[in-house]
Amino acid sequence: MEERRVGTIVTRNSYGNDVFFRIVAIRAGEEEPEALLEGLDVRLIADAPCSDLDAPPLLEIFRYKQRLLVRHHKRIASLLQGYQEKGYLQGKTERDKEEPRQPRPGSVLHIDGNKDYLALCMDTYKQLQISAVGVHREEHDFPQIVSDYLTQRPFDILVITGHDSLLKHQSDLESIDSYRSSRYFVEAVRRARMIVPNPEDLVIFSGACQSYYEAILNAGANFATSPDRVMIHALDPVFIAQKVAYTPRDEYVEVTEAVASTITGAEGVGGVTTRGCFR
DSSP, rough: OOOOTOOOEEGGGTTTTOOEEEEEEHOOOOOHHOOEEESSBBBBBEEEEEEGEEEEEOHHHHHHHHHHHHHHHHHHHHHHHHHHHOOOSSSSSHHHHOOOOOOOOOEEEEEEEEEHHHHHHHHHHHHOOOOEEEEEEOOGGHHHHHHHHHHHOSSEEEEEEOOOOOTTOOOTTTOOOBSSHHHHHHHHHHHHHHHHOOOOTTTTEOOTTOOOHHHHTTTTTTEEEEETTOBBBBBBHHHHHHHHHHHHTSSOOHHHHHHHSSOTTTTTTOOOOOEBBBB
16 A cells, blocks of 8 residues: 555545545554545545555646636626625725725634635635634634734624544534534534624624534524535535625525535534624
8 A cells, every 4th residue: 555644635445535634634543544635625634544545646636736726716706796796895996995984894804714715715805805813723722813803803703614524433413522523613603603793794694514504593593504514615605694795784685595605515504594794
């Protein structure tokens, strides 16, 4: 078997090689070394025996990344065209520059457990002309980070995301102990609601792949993952945030509308009807 190293892009044979991962750590297992894996485009963290891993050819990896890039650019272009047609984008004409104050999309605090995904999300916010502050921390630090930032300044939208998964050999979907990181998403939402109780004053998206959806929503989130315990795309939190950010304050975002803007869809993201933040 070819030696596996941190940073290598791999797939899992036992799962039909359906998802591309990057090895982030290798540690001793009971019978053989195990690799800790992070999804390339889905917010999943998993572990697998090194013998179960396959390293795709470089050309296959290149094509995979190219498909992701093309899909991303098409989606952003479509969103920008829609905003332009509604007159939401700033600084496009001389009249825009002369206006003393035009409505703007809601501001975002985005806390992420993956620095690469955070960079991608921040670049997407910038393209969409959404004011966003990005913070990278480990999931176990989320509750404290939420408290620190929300007491410093107000935001319209809070995104708490990173990596999660159902733990191996766990079948009780209603136990927080069955999930790798869901307890941190739940507690972070609770902390946020202690500071900003009204869900119309702070819209919260929280969760990652296979997260404990019901517990996160019950803690006070407007949107959460993952109703069917499926994987979500790295940019799904941004697409939910942009939908709320660009919906006028006197209108409401229906859950079906918000979820339709994501890549994963209703199996991966759910929530409640939420007031817009464009004002």
